[in-house]
Amino acid sequence: MIDPSVTPPEAKPAATLVVMRDRADGPPDILMVERAGVMAFAPGAMVFPGGRVDPGDHDLARTLALPDLDEGAARIAAIRETIEEAGLPVGFARPVDAAAITTIRTMLGDGSSFGEALRATDATLNLDALVPFARWRPHLSPIRRYDTRFYLANLPPGAPAPRVDGTENVRLCWSTAQAVLDDADAGRLALIFPTRRNLERLALFSSHAAAVAHARSYPVRVVVPWSEVRDGEEYLCIPDDLGYPVTAERSALVRRG
Numbered sequence: 001m002i003d004p005s006v007t008p009p010e011a012k013p014a015a016t017l018v019v020m021r022d023r024a025d026g027p028p029d030i031l032m033v034e035r036a037g038v039m040a041f042a043p044g045a046m047v048f049p050g051g052r053v054d055p056g057d058h059d060l061a062r063t064l065a066l067p068d069l070d071e072g073a074a075r076i077a078a079i080r081e082t083i084e085e086a087g088l089p090v091g092f093a094r095p096v097d098a099a100a101i102t103t104i105r106t107m108l109g110d111g112s113s114f115g116e117a118l119r120a121t122d123a124t125l126n127l128d129a130l131v132p133f134a135r136w137r138p139h140l141s142p143i144r145r146y147d148t149r150f151y152l153a154n155l156p157p158g159a160p161a162p163r164v165d166g167t168e169n170v171r172l173c174w175s176t177a178q179a180v181l182d183d184a185d186a187g188r189l190a191l192i193f194p195t196r197r198n199l200e201r202l203a204l205f206s207s208h209a210a211a212v213a214h215a216r217s218y219p220v221r222v223v224v225p226w227s228e229v230r231d232g233e234e235y236l237c238i239p240d241d242l243g244y245p246v247t248a249e250r251s252a253l254v255r256r257g
Helices: 055-063 069-086 098-109 114-120 177-185 193-202 208-216
Strands: 012-023 026-035 050-052 131-136 146-154 169-176 226-230 233-237 248-250
Touching (some): 012 069, 012 208, 026 177, 050 069, 055 069, 069 098, 069 146, 098 114, 131 193, 131 208, 169 177, 177 193
Parallel strands (some): 012 146
Antiparallel strands (some): 012 026, 012 050, 026 169
16 A cells, blocks of 8 residues: 555656457457566556657657647557557557568667658658546655556557567457456466556447547546455455446556556
């Protein structure tokens, strides 16, 4: 448990992308990646692709003259991180083939900015393809704190197969939200608290369109989990008016990071 008397570290802006792939025979698949065991944050956990918002993401948002630079930079970061971690082009104005994605991924790995990589491949973004779903700012670590925006996106038709980066992430898979939760309950994979709560919410939906309609019916308010004692046991809790079917979990069962 985090000591409430300790001033939490400044929250670093981050963004993550929930990529959904509709199926004719059931609920949609969701792209998940497994964090490498050597990572400082959430080692070995299954997460949605994403990461920190970089200064270059703000630079590109300014270049594009976006009205809300923080929101625009977060969407850009979610798209960039999904390319870096999974080699998947989501949030583009036109189809992007595997060769272009390889070029962008290589340039990013060599230190080029995302803007430079986009110009080199004549690719343009469509930030409206990302639908705001949630925003979490948990204070679960004494040294790391993230302000993460979650976005929904549909897998583009003809998109190349995702490929794990093999460094930050060691495995990826397509799976329904409920199947991921079942695997976690059976001990076959690990989930941190925010990922589990968002998967429980995603498990409610029969399609990407249903998830989008639900997301647009709730405000995106910053979720800051808190601890409280219920019947003599400590629980980690979140608000009950943001569309989450499960809003409390016994602290003893929570994986925090």
